[in-house]
Each structure stands twice: as C-alpha cells, then as structure tokens.
Amino acid sequence: MKVAVVHDWLVTYAGAEKVLEQILLLYPEADLYSLVDFLPENKKGFILNKKTNVSFIQDIPFAKRIYRKLLPLMPLAIEQFDMSKYDLIISSSYAVAKGIVTGPHQLHVSYVHSPMRYAWDLQHQYLKESRLERGLKGFMAKWMLHRIRMWDYRTSNGVDYFMANSNFIANRIWKVYRREAKVIYPPVDIEGFEYSEDKQDYYITLSRMVPYKKMDLIVEAFATMPDKKLIVVGDGPDYNKIKSKATSNVELLGYQSQENVRSLLKHARAFVFAAEEDFGISVVEAQAAGTPVIAFGKGGALETVIDIAAAEENAAVQPTGVFFKEQTVASLVEGVLRFEEHAARISSQACLDNAKRFSTERFVTEFKAYTEELLQEAHGRERSLREEKYDYRRNPDFN
Known part of the structure; x- marks a missing residue:
C-alpha cells in the first residue's frame, strides 16, 4: 500500500505539526507533501527528516516571508500534486490541504484542525484585524474569500472521511461542509510535563502573540489587579502592542525554551487562556503539570477543562478550572476572582488525571484503528463491485 x-x-513545530509527527510515525514509509517547507535542516526531526514534495509557491521570491499572503494561489498549488500512485492519502488540514485531487479508487482521509477560520465564521474578525473592512483592498479581500469559500466547499466532496480534533470542530465541519466527522483528539505529550503540587503565587499565560489569541486581553485584565502577578510567555507580531499594556505586576518573558515553559507551568497558580481555540493543546499541557486553568468558556476548552460548576452539580466530578463567559476584561477578572474563591477545591491530581484523556498513546491507537477500519471497508466495497461485475457478465441474458 x-x-x-x-x-x-x-x-x-506547533499543534498541527505534532499531529503530523504522529501520523508519519504511524506511516513511516509515506511520502510527504506540503505547499512550502521552510524548516531549518536541524528542525526536521518531527517529519522524520523526510524530503518534502513542495508546490510552486516554494520558489516564489520572498515566499518564506509572505507565504500567508499567497492564499489566492494555494488552491491552484495544492491541486497540482499528483496523487495518482497512492492507495491512501491522509491530509492534515487547517487551510487547503484537504483540496488535493484524488480518484475513485483511492481513499482520502482528512484530519481537520479547522476549516479555514478566516474564510468562514471568523471572516469579519480577520478583515477587521487586517484593516480590510473598506476600500478597494477590502473589496478585493472579500471577493477573494468568497471564491475561497466556494472552492473549499466544493473540495470537501473529494474527502471520503473527515476526522476532527474536537467536537467543536466537528460541528464547524458540519456547518460549512454538511459532513459528519469522527472526533479524535490530538496528541498531547503528557509524559513530557513534570507534575507538581508545589505552586507559587503567580499566574501564567503562553501563546504566539497574534490577535485571535487575545493575549492583550489577559494583560489588560491583570493590569487592573496589581496584587496578582502574571507571567507572559511567547512572541509574535503583537508583542510590542502587548508590552505597552503591561504594568509592574506583568512580566513578559518572550520566547522560552520548552524546558523553561514546563518549569513555569508546573509551579504556576493557574494557567490563563482567553482564545476561542479549536482544541487548545496548551490548556491540556498545563493540566498535565498539575496546574488549573482559567479559560474562556467556548470552543475546545469546553471539552478539555472541567469547570467548577460541574462539581457543584455532581459531587463525584473533580474540577480542573473555571470558565469566564466573555472575551472582556471584566469577565476575565471575574473568572480570576471566581477561581481564587474555589481554588482549594481544584486538586493538581485531578488536573493530571483529566489531561491523561488526551495522551499521545490514545491518539495513535484511535487514529490507527479508525484508518484501518476505513481501509477494510474500502477494500470490501471494491471486492463487492468486482464480484457483482463478474456475476453480471456470466448472466446468460447479458448481450
């Protein structure tokens, strides 16, 4: 095969790439395709140091810096990959990877991290943040996204089976493609995080500093709570904007090594998360370190954090954090105060136990079992079609 x-x-090497890594470990002989590959040679271990088959976008001048702006070319680029020699095609998609062209005798399974957010339900947020709401550029951007949506919907018919990284994304897949998706939570390296019950008096947040992560909201909220220390880990386009909002109780550390991140997580009083994320691997990693979570109550966090309210309704439930209702300073502050009120009821052991539901071993087992089931079904259908054709030709009434 x-x-x-x-x-x-x-x-x-982020969340989607951690999924890709496990897929390649399951299928080490697989050929790898990607629109572009700008990984340094010493950072290719997670793709098993494979040679990547890339598209024409790789050779466009300055593509390494502007590849995201080349979105209008991506549908054309992904369709140029020749998949005709493969029996099984697995796409790992949050943009256009699922749009590859396959034939009727090939099985295409797509693990979707999310349908293109900026083309669907987050379009208006994307246009606002990019200052493309008005004018000629705005019109062109809206027209381009309109065309992308048409292409994205059409190419969903080329996927035989969808997998989703959360029920939240499965619902989004149904909303935009009207297709069912098997939920297989992404792999989280639970063992890689050192569990600790020894907590210090600081909160922590970590993420790439881009608008939808709402890191600025977290900093603004803690600026109104000078008695509470916040440590911010990460960098990105919004770093200077976020830094300008920081007060003396907020410490920005910028990019940190994985070793430092793990140490900071395991000693934090709580991890603060304000994004509407598809799944949110960092939320699970914090719990793997025994650290409770204060999260925006929408998106994947609803599936990875057990809110204190659930424990109030059922004494047998062990909470691992609290939710706040809106992406506003006031709501987040209320969430922090609610956490402090109930912190004694949230144990580090409960956080770890909850995180184990999302282990790498569980992902590998579920992904492999489901893929093999689909392959057996596909082979069974082909065999039935061959047998039907053979019986038809032997029919004495066949002319």
Whole structure:
C-alpha cells in the first residue's frame, strides 16, 4: 500500500505539526507533501527528516516571508500534486490541504484542525484585524474569500472521511461542509510535563502573540489587579502592542525554551487562556503539570477543562478550572476572582488525571484503528463491485 501525507505548510513545530509527527510515525514509509517547507535542516526531526514534495509557491521570491499572503494561489498549488500512485492519502488540514485531487479508487482521509477560520465564521474578525473592512483592498479581500469559500466547499466532496480534533470542530465541519466527522483528539505529550503540587503565587499565560489569541486581553485584565502577578510567555507580531499594556505586576518573558515553559507551568497558580481555540493543546499541557486553568468558556476548552460548576452539580466530578463567559476584561477578572474563591477545591491530581484523556498513546491507537477500519471497508466495497461485475457478465441474458 502506498501512502501520502499532505500538510498545509511546514514553517514551525506547533499543534498541527505534532499531529503530523504522529501520523508519519504511524506511516513511516509515506511520502510527504506540503505547499512550502521552510524548516531549518536541524528542525526536521518531527517529519522524520523526510524530503518534502513542495508546490510552486516554494520558489516564489520572498515566499518564506509572505507565504500567508499567497492564499489566492494555494488552491491552484495544492491541486497540482499528483496523487495518482497512492492507495491512501491522509491530509492534515487547517487551510487547503484537504483540496488535493484524488480518484475513485483511492481513499482520502482528512484530519481537520479547522476549516479555514478566516474564510468562514471568523471572516469579519480577520478583515477587521487586517484593516480590510473598506476600500478597494477590502473589496478585493472579500471577493477573494468568497471564491475561497466556494472552492473549499466544493473540495470537501473529494474527502471520503473527515476526522476532527474536537467536537467543536466537528460541528464547524458540519456547518460549512454538511459532513459528519469522527472526533479524535490530538496528541498531547503528557509524559513530557513534570507534575507538581508545589505552586507559587503567580499566574501564567503562553501563546504566539497574534490577535485571535487575545493575549492583550489577559494583560489588560491583570493590569487592573496589581496584587496578582502574571507571567507572559511567547512572541509574535503583537508583542510590542502587548508590552505597552503591561504594568509592574506583568512580566513578559518572550520566547522560552520548552524546558523553561514546563518549569513555569508546573509551579504556576493557574494557567490563563482567553482564545476561542479549536482544541487548545496548551490548556491540556498545563493540566498535565498539575496546574488549573482559567479559560474562556467556548470552543475546545469546553471539552478539555472541567469547570467548577460541574462539581457543584455532581459531587463525584473533580474540577480542573473555571470558565469566564466573555472575551472582556471584566469577565476575565471575574473568572480570576471566581477561581481564587474555589481554588482549594481544584486538586493538581485531578488536573493530571483529566489531561491523561488526551495522551499521545490514545491518539495513535484511535487514529490507527479508525484508518484501518476505513481501509477494510474500502477494500470490501471494491471486492463487492468486482464480484457483482463478474456475476453480471456470466448472466446468460447479458448481450
């Protein structure tokens, strides 16, 4: 069986790439395809140091810096990959990877981290943050996203089976494609995080500093609570904007090594998360370190954090954090105060036990079992079609 794995782009090692890594470990002989591969040679371990088949976008001048702005070319680029020699194609998609062209005798399974957020329900937020709400550029951006949506919907028909990284994303897939999706939570390296019950008097948040992560909201909220220390880990385009809002009780550390991140997480009083995320691996990693979570109560966090309210309704439930209702300073402050009121009821052991539901071993087992089930079904259908054709031709009434 020949296998191909298709990923949108290879520029970093984040949540989607951790999923890709496990898929490649399951299928080490698979060929790898991606629109671009700008990974340094010493950072290719997670793709098993494979040679990546890339698209024409790789050779566009300054593509390494502007590849995201080349979205209008991506549908064309992904369709140029020749998949004809493969029996199984697995796409790992949060943009256009699921749009590869496959034939009727090939099985295409797509693990979707999210349908393109900026083309669907987050379009208006994207346009606002990019200052493309008005004018000629705004009109062109809206027209381009309109065309992308049409292409994205059409190419969903080329996927035989969808997998989603959360029920939240499965619902989004149904909303935009009207297709069912099997939920298989992404792998989290639970063992890689050192569990600790020894907590210090600081809160922590960590993320890439881009608008939808709402890091500025967290900093603004803690600026109104000078008696509470916040440590901020991460960098990105919004770093200077966020830094300008920091007060003396807020410490920005910028990028930190994984070793430092793990140490900071395990000693934090709580992890603060304000994004509406598809799944939110960092939320699970914090719990793996025995650290409770204060999270915006929407998106994947609803599936990975057990709110204190659930424990109030059922004494047998062990809470692992609290939710706040709105992405506003007032709501987040209320969430922090609510956490402090109930912190004694949230144990580090409960956080760890909850995190174990999302282990790498569980992902590998579920992904492999589901893929093999689909392959058996596909082979069974082909065999039935061959047998039907053979019986038809032997029919004495056949002319």
